[in-house]
Amino acid sequence: MVGVDAGGTTTRALVTTLSGERVGEARAEGCNPNAHGARTAAERLSEAVGLALDQADARARRSVAAAVVGLAGVSSLREKDVRDRMVRALIDAGLPAGCGVFTGDDEVAFASGTPAADGTVLIAGTGAIATRIEGRERARSADGMGWLIGDEGSGVWMGHQAARETARQLSRGGELSPLARAVSERVLSGHGSAHGRGRPPEEHARDFARALTAAAPVALAELAPLVSQAHELGDPAAGVIVEAAAGHLARSVHQVRSPGERLPVVLVGGVLAGSEPVRAALTRKLALGAARSTITMAGCTAGGAAWLAALRTGVHEQDHRLHSAFTRPEQSPEQDRPDAA
Numbered sequence: 296m297v298g299v300d301a302g303g304t305t306t307r308a309l310v311t312t313l314s315g316e317r318v319g320e321a322r323a324e325g326c327n328p329n330a331h332g333a334r335t336a337a338e339r340l341s342e343a344v345g346l347a348l349d350q351a352d353a354r355a356r357r358s359v360a361a362a363v364v365g366l367a368g369v370s371s372l373r374e375k376d377v378r379d380r381m382v383r384a385l386i387d388a389g390l391p392a393g394c395g396v397f398t399g400d401d402e403v404a405f406a407s408g409t410p411a412a413d414g415t416v417l418i419a420g421t422g423a424i425a426t427r428i429e430g431r432e433r434a435r436s437a438d439g440m441g442w443l444i445g446d447e448g449s450g451v452w453m454g455h456q457a458a459r460e461t462a463r464q465l466s467r468g469g470e471l472s473p474l475a476r477a478v479s480e481r482v483l484s485g486h487g488s489a490h491g492r493g494r495p496p497e498e499h500a501r502d503f504a505r506a507l508t509a510a511a512p513v514a515l516a517e518l519a520p521l522v523s524q525a526h527e528l529g530d531p532a533a534g535v536i537v538e539a540a541a542g543h544l545a546r547s548v549h550q551v552r553s554p555g556e557r558l559p560v561v562l563v564g565g566v567l568a569g570s571e572p573v574r575a576a577l578t579r580k581l582a583l584g585a586a587r588s589t590i591t592m593a594g595c596t597a598g599g600a601a602w603l604a605a606l607r608t609g610v611h612e613q614d615h616r617l618h619s620a621f622t623r624p625e626q627s628p629e630q631d632r633p634d635a636a
Contacts, residue, residue, distance in 0.1 A: 296608075297362035297390065298601025298621075299344060300403055303327040304421065306339050308347035309597035310355060313605060315620030319355065320597075321346030329368035333377040337384035340364070344388035356389040361604040363396050365403030365596065372397055398603070399433050400596070401426040407599025408561030408591045410618040416593075417548050419573075420564030421516045423449035425547035431603065437550035438543075442512050447543035448573075450566050454515030456536045457522050458482070458507055465503055468496030474525035474533045478518055482506050516565075523570040540566070541576035549584045556588070563593035594622030 300307045303325045310319035323343035326336035344362075348355050362385065372378040378397075385395040405416035405428045417425045423446045424439030442451040457478050464475040471479065483506055507515075525533035548560060560581060567574050578590055593599070602621035606612055 296601040296604040297344060297347070297359055297395070298403070298597045298599065298604055299340070299362070299364040299366075300400060300596035300600055301326045301336075301340055301343075301364055301366045302400055303330050303367045306343040307597040308343035309595070309601050310347045310351045310359075311598070311601045311605075311621065313360070313608065313610065315598070315602070315605075315617055317598075318352070319347040319350035321350065325367070327366070327368035328371040328377050328381070333371070333374075333380045336368075337380040340381060341384040341388045344385060344390065348389050359390055359394055361396070361607040362390055362394050363398060363403065363600040363604040363607070365400040365600045366397050367400045369397055369399045396604075396607070398600075399426075401436070402428060402431060402433055403600040403603060404563040404593050404596050405561050405599070406431065406603050407596045407622045408563065408593040409559045409589070410602075410612060410615055411559050412612070414559040414561065414588075415548055415552055416561045416563065417544060417567070418564045419449055419544055419562070419566040421450050421513060422446040423452070423544060423547065423564070423566075425544070425551050427551035431606075435551055437547040442515075448540040448547070448566070450516030450519040451513060452543070453522050453536055453540050453566065453573075454518035456539070457518045457533075458503075458515060460532045460536070462500045462503055465500035466497050472525070472530050472532055473528045474522060474530045477521045477525060479503055481518065481521065519566060520569060523572050526572045537570075537572045538576055540573050541580055544573075544577050545580035545584070548581060552584070554584075559589040559591065561591055561593050563596065568592065594619075594624050598622040 296311045298309045306323040306326045308321050309317060311317050321343050323339040325331060326339040328336040386392055401416050401418055404418060412431050413429050415425060415427055424436055426436040427434045438445045438447060440446060446452055457474060461475040461478040464471050465479060482503055522533050522536050526537050581590060598621040602618055610617060
C-alpha cells in the first residue's frame with residue numbers, strides 16, 4: 296500500500312504492507328497545485344513517493360496493490376493539465392499506471408482518526424476548514440476560505456489577532472503584556488528595537504506594522520504558539536483570542552453537522568495538536584452541540600491514506616485493529632521487510 300498526505304506545507308508518503316507494517320517513509324515540500332503550481336506540485340509528489348518506495352525492498356514498486364493521495368487543493372484536478380501532471384508524477388515515482396487515486400486531504404485526515412465512514416473532520420493549522428464526511432467522501436464543508444476572508448480560528452487568524460493586540464499596546468506605550476512582548480520581540484527581531492527612547496509610542500507600532508507587512512501573510516501563523524504560551528501565563532488578551540478561536544472552530548463544525556447527530560469528530564492540524572488551551576476550549580464548546588459524539592485527534596494522516604488504499608483491496612472496514620496499525624502516530628524503530636507493499 297502507498298498512502299500520501301500531500302499538504303500545502305509538507306508532503307508525507309508512506310509505504311506499508313497489507314497488515315499496516317511500515318516499510319518506507321519520506322517527506323517533501325508541500326504540493327498543493329493551487330499554492331505551488333502544477334509543475335512544482337507534481338515534482339514534489341513524485342519525490343516523496345519515489346523516496347518512500349526506495350526505502351522499501353526492491354520488489355515494492357512491482358507489488359504495490361493500491362495507492363491513495365490525499366491532496367490539498369484536490370479541486371485543481373478538474374483541470375486536465377493539472378490532473379495529467381499529478382497522475383504522471385505517480386508513474387514517474389514508480390507506481391503502476393492506474394494504481395493511484397486522488398482524494399482530499401480532509402478525507403484522509405478523517406480516515407486517520409476513525410474507521411467510521413461518516414462524521415466530521417476539523418482541520419485547524421495554517422488555515423481552517425470543517426468537512427462533513429459521508430461514505431468516506433467529502434459531502435460539504437464550512438470555512439476554508441483563506442486568510443483574507445476566512446480560516447477563522449486558524450494559525451493565521453490567531454497570529455493576526457495577536458499582532459493587532461500587540462500593535463494596540465505598542466501605540467499606547469507603557470509595559471507590554473506577556474503576549475505583546477513575545478510577539479513584538481519575534482516580529483522585530485533583526486528590524487531594530489521597538490523600545491527605543493525619545494520616539495512616540497505610535498512610531499514603535501508603525502515599525503512593528505512595517506515588519507509584519509514585509510513578510511507573507513501566512514507568516515502570521517508563526518505567532519499562534521505565542522498566544523498559547525501567553526495564555527498559560529494568564530495573559531487576558533491571550534485568553535480572549537483562545538476562546539474566540541475555539542468558538543469559530545466549533546461554529547464551523549456545527550455548521551456541517553445535523554442537530555443531535557452522534558457521528559465522530561476528528562481533529563487535526565497544528566493549532567489543535569500544539570495548543571492545549573485551544574483544544575480544551577474547543578472540546579468544551581463542541582460538547583454543547585455534539586453530545587455523545589466521539590471526539591478524537593487524528594492519527595498518522597499518511598497512514599490514513601494507506602488504510603483507504605487497503606480498503607480498495609478488500610480489507611474489512613470494521614477491522615479496528617488493522618485501522619490502528621495503519622494510523623498509529625508512532626513509528627517503530629525497526630521494521631521487518633514485507634513480502635508485498
